[in-house]
Amino acid sequence: MDPHRNGTWRSWFETYGSRLVLYARQWTGCPSDAEDLVQEAFVRFWKSGARALAQPEIALYASIRRAGLDSLRKSRRRVAREQKSQVGQDVILSAFRSGLESREQCAAIETALDDLPREQREVVVLKIWGELTFEKIAATLEIPANTAASRYRYALSAMRKNLRPDVIA
């Protein structure tokens, strides 16, 4: 993150914007809610001056996480009120752009990711797309690094079991 330490918020956002939105989607099903959450957390991060810290990305992701947990608490109350049907039918905008030859493959992986417990999914998102080390993930989530690593391994193992062999091959 050093190249951006003295950069403008736009240069930071160009680098981290899409990753932050993906991370924020762990707490909201709706992409526009995730973007609201990123806006709130990013503005708070930028105004706090935390970008001058030695490892500012930890403060940035932690800021998103705090906003996400707040949002989750509020939405749980709302969902409890709004839950009507036995079968929930959600329309979800894909969290990824086309990076795979097969869209079906992409959808299968995304569904497997969605099916992970949240604490495992957020480690996968921070590791794969946030490109954080286990030490930084641990600092962001306030857990030991070994726990972060084991959650990651459990998550990959669960996803591998849920995906057809041809999706991974």
Next chain:
Amino acid sequence: MSLPELESELEAELKRLKPAIASDRLCSGIARQLETRSPDVRSLFRWSAIALPAAAGIAVALFLGAPVDESPALTKSIPAVAEPAADSEIFVPIRAVNRLYDARYLGLVVTPDGGRARKMVYRYFDTVTWQGERSQATFQMTVPRDEVHFINVTGF
């Protein structure tokens, strides 16, 4: 193939997926909050020239995407209870996700009554999870689905 090899292959597949690009709406929202100084008129015009049409496009896409219930969504065509299997296990749908991965404007078309309409195509993968009532076993079924919308152009 060993377990670690399989997992590193999965890791490689995951890394090939790139997160969706953050919208212009988000960028302009942050700009509003962080750029408190009154901006240069020319740069404001330049930024607006990009952001406003994009924001309008997103608004139209969201508006058009809203009436999903009116379209023949997958979950409406599946029966509430599947055919009983030989061992009388009954599977019921417990979750359905319609994942929109692409929305495109395909241009103006002429309708049969001579009017003009905008043609949009929305591409989904619908994933339905079924669960056995007795065994609690689950399986998922994913099918691709395209929705084509024609929006009447009423004039300017």
